[in-house]
Amino acid sequence: MTTIHIVITAFVLFAMSRTFLRLREGEINKAQFVFWFVVWSLVAVVGYWPGVTQTLADFLGIDRGIDSVVYVSIVILFYLVYRAYVKIEHLEQDITKVVREEAISEFSSKNAKD
Amino acid sequence: MPPRASPRLETEFPFSPVNAIIYERFMHFMPISKSKICIVIPAYNEGGVIGNVLSSLKKGGYENIIVVDDGSNDDTYRVANSYTVRVIRHNLNRGLGGALGTGMEAAIRLGNEMIVTFDADGQHAVHDIEKVALPIYQKKADVVIGSRLKNRAGMPWYRVLMNILGNVATYMLFGIWCSDTQSGLRAFSLESAKKLHIRSNRMEVSSEIIREIKRLDLKMIEVSIQAIYTEYSLSKGQSLLTGIKTFFRLLLHRLMH
Numbered sequence: 001m002t003t004i005h006i007v008i009t010a011f012v013l014f015a016m017s018r019t020f021l022r023l024r025e026g027e028i029n030k031a032q033f034v035f036w037f038v039v040w041s042l043v044a045v046v047g048y049w050p051g052v053t054q055t056l057a058d059f060l061g062i063d064r065g066i067d068s069v070v071y072v073s074i075v076i077l078f079y080l081v082y083r084a085y086v087k088i089e090h091l092e093q094d095i096t097k098v099v100r101e102e103a104i105s106e107f108s109s110k111n112a113k114d
Numbered sequence: 115m116p117p118r119a120s121p122r123l124e125t126e127f128p129f130s131p132v133n134a135i136i137y138e139r140f141m142h143f144m145p146i147s148k149s150k151i152c153i154v155i156p157a158y159n160e161g162g163v164i165g166n167v168l169s170s171l172k173k174g175g176y177e178n179i180i181v182v183d184d185g186s187n188d189d190t191y192r193v194a195n196s197y198t199v200r201v202i203r204h205n206l207n208r209g210l211g212g213a214l215g216t217g218m219e220a221a222i223r224l225g226n227e228m229i230v231t232f233d234a235d236g237q238h239a240v241h242d243i244e245k246v247a248l249p250i251y252q253k254k255a256d257v258v259i260g261s262r263l264k265n266r267a268g269m270p271w272y273r274v275l276m277n278i279l280g281n282v283a284t285y286m287l288f289g290i291w292c293s294d295t296q297s298g299l300r301a302f303s304l305e306s307a308k309k310l311h312i313r314s315n316r317m318e319v320s321s322e323i324i325r326e327i328k329r330l331d332l333k334m335i336e337v338s339i340q341a342i343y344t345e346y347s348l349s350k351g352q353s354l355l356t357g358i359k360t361f362f363r364l365l366l367h368r369l370m371h
Contacts, residue, residue, distance in 0.1 A: 086370055089363075096212040096315050099204050103182075104220055107202045 008047035015040045146244060146251045151301075152226035153179045153243065156213030157234035161188035163346060167236050168197045174240035180220050181234070184213035190234075211319030215312045222307055229307050233298035235346065242339040246301040255335035256306035257327050259292055260299030264338035273343070276357055280321070283361050287368045288325040292336065296320045299339055306332050314367065317360045322367070 016037065023033040046053055046069060053065030062068045153176055157164050164181070171179060179199040183191040185207035194201045202220055204213065214231060221229045228250050230243055242260055249255040262269060263277055277296055284295045300323070302310070309330050314322045327334045 082369075085366060089366065089370065092315050093313050095206070096208045096215065099206050099208055099212065100216045100219060103202045103204050103216055104223070107200065107220065111200070 005047060008044060012040050012044045012047075015043075146228075146247055148175045149178050150226070150251075151176065151178060151228045151230055151243065151247050152221040152224065154214065154217035154221055154229060154231045155179065155181045155234050156184060156210055156217055156231070157181055157186065157190050157194065158184040158207060158210075158213065159186045159188045159190060160234040161186065161190040161193050163236045164190055164234050165193045165197075167232075167234055168194065168199060170240050171232075172197065174243070176240070176243065178226065180217050182213040182217040182220075184208060184210075209314075209316035209319075211312060211314040211316055211322070214319055218302070218307055218310070218312070222304065225304070227304050229302045229304070231298060231300045231302075236344065237342050238299045239340045239342060242299060242337075245337050245339060246299055249335045249337070250301050250303045253303075254333075256303050256332040257323075257334045258301040259294060259324075259334060259336050260297050260301075260339035261292075261294035261336045262297055262339060262341035263294045264336070269341055269343060276354070279357065280360075283364060284321040284324050287364055288321070288328055290324055290328040292324050292334070294336070295324050297339075306330070314363070316363065317356060318364045318367065321360075321364055 019028070019033060019036045019040070022028045023030070028036075050065060053069050055065075056072070057063065057065045057068035060068050060071070062071065153171060155164075155167070160167075168179065168181070177198075179197075181194040181199055181201045183194060183201060183203045185204045191201060191203055200220070202216055204216065208216075217231070218229060228247050230247055232238055232243070238260070246258040246260045249258050263274065277294060280296045281292060281294070285291050296317075297320070309332070310323065310326045312319060312322060312326070326332075
């Protein structure tokens with residue numbers, strides 16, 4: 001076992017335990033748990049048998065296996081960042097709605113008193 | 115033959131069809147009742163100038179004013195409250211879009227027939243309000259944009275450039291051309307204001323309004339207005355960085371919806 005194996009094993013076990021805890025706390029549903037479980041399992045698989053990435057590379061028409069992993073990861077990361085952005089944007093809009101309603105109702109009650 | 119009585123449009127209009135035609139023709143010259151125009155002013159840290167803006171509006175005869183204090187850190191709220199205007203205060207700063215949305219919502223709930231948005235930094239001329247409100251009053255348009263670019267006098271070149279970039283971005287994203295998408299002086303009829311769906315919180319709201327005009331197929335008219343650029347209003351305006359950020363947020367909105 002090389003250092004990289006130890007690091008990957010530790011990281012994957014940590015990430016999976018976190019995912020499991022979040023499932024138990026009800027913060028994520030089963031489908032999301034399965035998704036993340038599969039993602040972390042794939043990380044472990046690639047860590048232990050880097051050769052499998054060659055299959056992906058051949059399929060995508062990329063020379064080296066490790067390159068294909070990097071490319072796919074970047075695409076996934078971009079997508080996740082986009083999703084996070086959209087979530088934040090929605091949150092901001094919801095905050096505005098709350099602030100707006102409060103401001104208007106405060107204003108109306110103040111006006112009613114006058 | 116007895117001398118003809120001079121026509122008195124105001125009193126005779128509803129009763130005579132002839133006068134109705136005259137009324138239609140010359141409506142342009144008739145002053146709009148200023149109380150029917152609700153002026154919405156979003157303000158964030160404008161304590162230094164909002165007093166001047168409000169007193170010039172009052173001097174111009176406008177009484178129906180809503181100021182939205184967007185969680186300012188300065189005395190904007192206190193200054194605005196010292197005038198007899200309606201002041202709504204956000205507990206948290208939400209940005210131009212958020213404040214504009216709140217002001218419009220309040221104006222709608224108060225049942226105002228015409229809503230005019232007006233910047234708090236003193237860059238608009240009070241006499242332009244009638245100009246933008248007139249097409250709404252005459253039912254010629256649902257939305258009127260006061261364009262500062264039809265008459266560029268007094269506008270620094272980099273401002274012109276920024277505005278053009280803003281217009282191009284709006285055109286690329288939403289497919290509608292407007293000569294001044296970033297203008298703060300606009301007029302809406304009550305019906306069109308009710309239909310508008312403003313989601314964005316920040317500067318991108320200006321372009322979002324243009325998008326909504328297209329989506330809802332509203333009739334838009336552009337009216338040339340004056341831009342008063344003082345050192346103050348220039349320092350408060352959008353920087354290139356804000357422009358770029360706004361563009362990316364618009365792009366994101368385009369992808370989201």
